[in-house]
Amino acid sequence: MTLTPAQQRALTWLAVAVAAALLLKLLGPSLAPIILSLVFAYLLWPLVRLLERRRLPRPLATTLTVLFAMLAVSALALLLVPIVTTVLPQLRTQWPGLLDKFNHVVTPQLKTFGIGVDTDTLKASLLKSLDTNMDEWGAKLLSSARIGGSWLATIVGFLVIVPVLVFYLLMDAETVTGGAWNLVPVGVRTRLSGFLNECDTMLRQYLKGQFSVMAAMALIYSLGLMLTGLNLAWPIGVFTGLAVFIPYLGYTTGLVLALMSAAIQFTGWHGVAEVAAVYAVGQVLESFVLTPRLVGERIGLSPLAVILALLIFGEVFGFVGVLVCLPVTALAVVAMRHAMDAYRASAFYRT
Numbered sequence: 001m002t003l004t005p006a007q008q009r010a011l012t013w014l015a016v017a018v019a020a021a022l023l024l025k026l027l028g029p030s031l032a033p034i035i036l037s038l039v040f041a042y043l044l045w046p047l048v049r050l051l052e053r054r055r056l057p058r059p060l061a062t063t064l065t066v067l068f069a070m071l072a073v074s075a076l077a078l079l080l081v082p083i084v085t086t087v088l089p090q091l092r093t094q095w096p097g098l099l100d101k102f103n104h105v106v107t108p109q110l111k112t113f114g115i116g117v118d119t120d121t122l123k124a125s126l127l128k129s130l131d132t133n134m135d136e137w138g139a140k141l142l143s144s145a146r147i148g149g150s151w152l153a154t155i156v157g158f159l160v161i162v163p164v165l166v167f168y169l170l171m172d173a174e175t176v177t178g179g180a181w182n183l184v185p186v187g188v189r190t191r192l193s194g195f196l197n198e199c200d201t202m203l204r205q206y207l208k209g210q211f212s213v214m215a216a217m218a219l220i221y222s223l224g225l226m227l228t229g230l231n232l233a234w235p236i237g238v239f240t241g242l243a244v245f246i247p248y249l250g251y252t253t254g255l256v257l258a259l260m261s262a263a264i265q266f267t268g269w270h271g272v273a274e275v276a277a278v279y280a281v282g283q284v285l286e287s288f289v290l291t292p293r294l295v296g297e298r299i300g301l302s303p304l305a306v307i308l309a310l311l312i313f314g315e316v317f318g319f320v321g322v323l324v325c326l327p328v329t330a331l332a333v334v335a336m337r338h339a340m341d342a343y344r345a346s347a348f349y350r351t
Contacts, residue, residue, distance in 0.1 A: 240258070
């Protein structure tokens with residue numbers, strides 16, 4: 001059987017994709033700093049170009065951009081400190097009391113419907129599950145981000161190597177992209193250039209709109225939780241706003257943290273109900289106002305596609321899979337769009 005040139009090219013690109021996936025699977029943890037650096041460089045490149053248009057030289061523009069990114073990441077990391085040091089330790093110690101409080105309110109309501117609950121067994125089971133799963137989840141999360149089996153290498157890799165790599169990638173962006181482009185066969189450069197430009201446009205539109213939604217939701221949740229009197233209003237509110245980048249899962253995580261914090265802080269259930277109301281209003285605003293206006297369906301990356309991609313890439317490739325999830329998904333969406341156009345234009349479809 002003789003393959004046509006188009007079929008040969010398709011098989012070649014398929015082989016390249018499979019080889020890249022295998023390499024990512026085998027060397028994922030070791031490649032994490034490099035891939036993270038590429039992601040940051042892609043996101044920060046427009047800021048470097050903006051500063052250059054303001055007549056700043058490339059070295060100064062790159063330095064200011066990297067410093068800004070480091071400060072932003074450090075500030076976001078500090079938001080997690082009150083949550084980790086306050087909510088989670090108190091949850092372990094006050095979990096039995098929270099279950100008793102829940103039992104006094106919910107059990108009588110269930111009995112009116114003829115539903116009986118063995119609260120002692122449920123309490124023991126939840127406590128055992130909480131103690132076991134917290135340790136397992138933490139170990140699994142940390143092991144997925146470990147580089148070369150060494151925690152020292154992990155810390156050095158992410159705190160030192162990543163900023164340095166981002167700096168040099170931004171400094172020599174044209175050289176890096178030009179060198180990679182020279183490896184592409186001349187016959188496919190025109191078509192590939194249009195394909196990559198379409199992917200870049202779609203991904204940047206999605207990220208720009210999503211970042212706007214995140215900023216708006218962080219402000220909305222923080223102000224709403226502050227009005228309820230929650231002590232950790234700003235950390236949890238900002239965390240929830242940023243976590244909505246992961247559709248539904250991020251919102252659910254923030255909601256659970258807020259409800260747990262409210263249950264620990266407030267003596268009655270009114271405070272918990274107010275926190276739940278804040279999140280209900282926030283979800284309505286995000287789903288029906290902000291996301292349609294700022295992101296829009298024209299982007300082509302639906303929430304379902306993002307969720308499935310994050311779950312699949314995270315499960316198969318770990319932390320590195322989460323990093324490459326959106327770019328690969330954008331490539332897949334654009335490739336599928338081109339494949340469908342080619343199929344509809346084929347003689348097989350028309351006959």
